[in-house]
Amino acid sequence: MNPAILVHGGCGPRSEADGDDQQSRAGALAAAKAGHAVLRGGGSAIDAVERACRVLEDDPAFNAGYGAVLNEDGVAELDASIMDGASLKAGAVAVVTTVKNPITAARRVMERTRHVLLVGAGAEAFAHEAGLPRIENQALVTEKARARFAAERLATHGTVGVVAVDVQGHVAAGTSTGGTSSKKRGRVGDSPLIGCGTYADDRLGAVSCTGVGEYIIRVTLARRVLELLDRGLSPQAAAEAGLAEVVRLGGEAGVILVTPQGELAWATSAERMSRAWVTRDNETGSAFWK
Amino acid sequence: MNPAILVHGGCGPRSEADGDDQQSRAGALAAAKAGHAVLRGGGSAIDAVERACRVLEDDPAFNAGYGAVLNEDGVAELDASIMDGASLKAGAVAVVTTVKNPITAARRVMERTRHVLLVGAGAEAFAHEAGLPRIENQALVTEKARARFAAERLATHGTVGVVAVDVQGHVAAGTSTGGTSSKKRGRVGDSPLIGCGTYADDRLGAVSCTGVGEYIIRVTLARRVLELLDRGLSPQAAAEAGLAEVVRLGGEAGVILVTPQGELAWATSAERMSRAWVTRDNETGSAFWK
Numbered sequence: 075m076n077p078a079i080l081v082h083g084g085c086g087p088r089s090e091a092d093g094d095d096q097q098s099r100a101g102a103l104a105a106a107k108a109g110h111a112v113l114r115g116g117g118s119a120i121d122a123v124e125r126a127c128r129v130l131e132d133d134p135a136f137n138a139g140y141g142a143v144l145n146e147d148g149v150a151e152l153d154a155s156i157m158d159g160a161s162l163k164a165g166a167v168a169v170v171t172t173v174k175n176p177i178t179a180a181r182r183v184m185e186r187t188r189h190v191l192l193v194g195a196g197a198e199a200f201a202h203e204a205g206l207p208r209i210e211n212q213a214l215v216t217e218k219a220r221a222r223f224a225a226e227r228l229a230t231h232g233t234v235g236v237v238a239v240d241v242q243g244h245v246a247a248g249t250s251t252g253g254t255s256s257k258k259r260g261r262v263g264d265s266p267l268i269g270c271g272t273y274a275d276d277r278l279g280a281v282s283c284t285g286v287g288e289y290i291i292r293v294t295l296a297r298r299v300l301e302l303l304d305r306g307l308s309p310q311a312a313a314e315a316g317l318a319e320v321v322r323l324g325g326e327a328g329v330i331l332v333t334p335q336g337e338l339a340w341a342t343s344a345e346r347m348s349r350a351w352v353t354r355d356n357e358t359g360s361a362f363w364k
Numbered sequence: 365m366n367p368a369i370l371v372h373g374g375c376g377p378r379s380e381a382d383g384d385d386q387q388s389r390a391g392a393l394a395a396a397k398a399g400h401a402v403l404r405g406g407g408s409a410i411d412a413v414e415r416a417c418r419v420l421e422d423d424p425a426f427n428a429g430y431g432a433v434l435n436e437d438g439v440a441e442l443d444a445s446i447m448d449g450a451s452l453k454a455g456a457v458a459v460v461t462t463v464k465n466p467i468t469a470a471r472r473v474m475e476r477t478r479h480v481l482l483v484g485a486g487a488e489a490f491a492h493e494a495g496l497p498r499i500e501n502q503a504l505v506t507e508k509a510r511a512r513f514a515a516e517r518l519a520t521h522g523t524v525g526v527v528a529v530d531v532q533g534h535v536a537a538g539t540s541t542g543g544t545s546s547k548k549r550g551r552v553g554d555s556p557l558i559g560c561g562t563y564a565d566d567r568l569g570a571v572s573c574t575g576v577g578e579y580i581i582r583v584t585l586a587r588r589v590l591e592l593l594d595r596g597l598s599p600q601a602a603a604e605a606g607l608a609e610v611v612r613l614g615g616e617a618g619v620i621l622v623t624p625q626g627e628l629a630w631a632t633s634a635e636r637m638s639r640a641w642v643t644r645d646n647e648t649g650s651a652f653w654k
Contacts, residue, residue, distance in 0.1 A: 192550045
C-alpha cells in the first residue's frame with residue numbers, strides 16, 4: 075500500500091502566531107517530506123516518525139528541541155514520546171535539558187531499556203550513555219524564546235507531532251515539546267505521556283495531540299480518539315469528538331490521526347494549527363489557519 | 365446512598381510474598397477502614413482516597429512512601445497520582461525523594477497549580493512550598509528495602525491504590541508507589557500517570573492499577589477498563605478484559621474498580637494481590653492470595 079504522513083507544529087490562538095505562518099508551514103512541510111522519503115523508500119512508520127520529528131525539533135519555528143519555550147527558571151525542559159503501533163512498544167523522556175533531539179532519546183528508551191518513561195537527570199544520563207551528545211541548555215534557547223520569557227508570555231502551543239503509516243500498513247506516532255512557557259520546573263504535559271499526547275495501535279491508528287496538556291491528560295485524548303474510532307466513528311468524527319471532550323473541560327487542543335488504511339484526519343479547537351501532509355494518493359500540502 | 369471503598373496493596377508472584385500476607389492484609393484493612401470512616405462521616409471520595417493512601421504509604425509493608433523499594437542508586441524515588449471523578453481534575457508527582465506522603469503532594473498539584481504532573485526536584489520544591497515537610501530520603505528506607513536492594517531482587521510489586529464512592533455518588537481514585545526495585549534513576553511507571561495507573565470519571569467509575577507499569581502504560585489500563593465498562597461489560601468483566609490486554613503483551617497486573625453505584629470489582633493475573641474493602645452493604649473484608 076501507499077504510505078502516508080501527517081505532521082503538526084502546534085495549535086493556538088491567532089494572537090500567539092507572531093506572524094510566523096509562512097515559516098511554520100514551510101517547516102512542517104519539510105518535516106512531512108523528510109518522513110515521507112523514509113516511507114517511500116520502504117522504511118518503517120517508526121523511522122519516519124522519528125525522522126520527521128527531528129526535523130521539527132531542529133527548526134526554531136517550533137516549540138520543541140531548538141527554540142523551545144523556557145520554564146519559570148528560564149530553562150528549556152524538553153519532553154517527547156514515540157509509540158510503535160505494530161508492537162505497542164513505547165518510549166518517552168520528560169524534563170530533559172541537555173538533549174538536542176528528545177524524540178531520539180524517547181526511541182532509545184523504547185528500544186534499549188525495560189522502561190517506557192524516564193525523566194530529569196536520570197533520562198539525561200541514559201540518553202548520553204546511549205550515544206546522544208550532551209549540549210548546553212542555552213544552546214537550545216533562541217532569541218525569540220528568551221524574548222517570550224522576558225515578556226512573560228504564557229504561550230502554551232507549538233508542540234510538534236507526527237503520525238505515519240508505512241507500506242506494510244504499520245502505524246506510529248511521536249510528539250515532542252518544550253511544554254508551556256513559564257511552566258513550573260518539573261512540569262510534565264501530555265506530550266511524553268502514552269495515551270495522552272501520543273498513541274499508536276495497528277488495529278486502529280496513530281494519534282498525536284497538541285494544546286493545553288493538562289486538559290489533554292484528563293481526557294487521555296490520544297487513546298480516546300482511537301476508542302471513538304473503534305466504536306465506528308469515522309477518523310474525522312473521532313478526532314472531533316475526542317476534541318469536544320477537551321473543550322467541555324475548558325481546554326484547547328488539536329489532534330492528528332492516521333489509520334492503517336492511510337486515511338488522514340485532523341481537528342483543532344484553536345484558531346490555528348500548523349500542519350503538513352503527504353497523502354496515500356501522494357498529494358502534498360500544508361496549512362496554518364484553522 | 366451508602367459509600368464503598370476498595371484498597372489494594374500491590375500484586376505479584378508467590379515467591380515475592382516474603383511471608384507478609386498477614387501484615388499486608390492487616391495494613392490494607394486498616395486503610396480501607398480509615399477511608400470508609402471519612403465516607404461514613406459524609407466526606408468526599410477524594411478525601412477518603414487520600415486518607416486511605418496515606419495509611420498505606422505510612423505502612424512499611426507496602427512499596428509506597430515509607431518502605432518503598434530503592435532505585436539503581438539505592439534511592440527511594442516515589443510516584444503518586446489522584447483523580448476526582450466529579451470534576452475530572454487530577455494531580456500527580458513522580459520521582460520525588462524528600463516527601464513522606466506523595467499522594468498528598470499529588471493532591472496539592474491538583475488543587476494549587478494549573479498543572480497535572482510535576483516531577484523530580486521541581487515537584488519536591490512545590491510540595492515543600494505547599495507545606496509538606498521535607499524529609500531525608502534515608503528516612504523512607506526500611507531494612508527490608510535495603511536487603512532487597514542488596515540482594516538485587518527485582519521486585520516490581522507492592523504499589524498501593526484506593527478507589528472510593530461517597531454518599532453523593534462521586535468517585536475518586538489514587539495510586540502511590542516506589543516503583544520497581546533497581547529501576548533506572550528517573551524511571552516513571554504507570555502509578556503517577558492519569559489513564560494508566562489511575563482514572564476516575566463519575567459517569568463510569570474509578571480505577572487503580574498495580575503490576576509491571578510499563579505494560580500498564582502501553583495499554584493505558586485504567587482508562588481502558590472504564591471504556592470497556594462504558595461498552596456494556598459488567599465491572600468484573602471490564603476489569604478482566606482490560607487485564608487480558610496487559611497479559612497479551614506479556615505483562616502482569618492487578619486492577620481495582622468502583623462504580624458510582626457502589627459496585628466493587630478486582631482482578632489480577634498475578635498469584636497474589638493484597639486487598640481490603642468495605643462494601644455498600646457495609647461488609648468488611650480482606651484477602652491476599654488470588
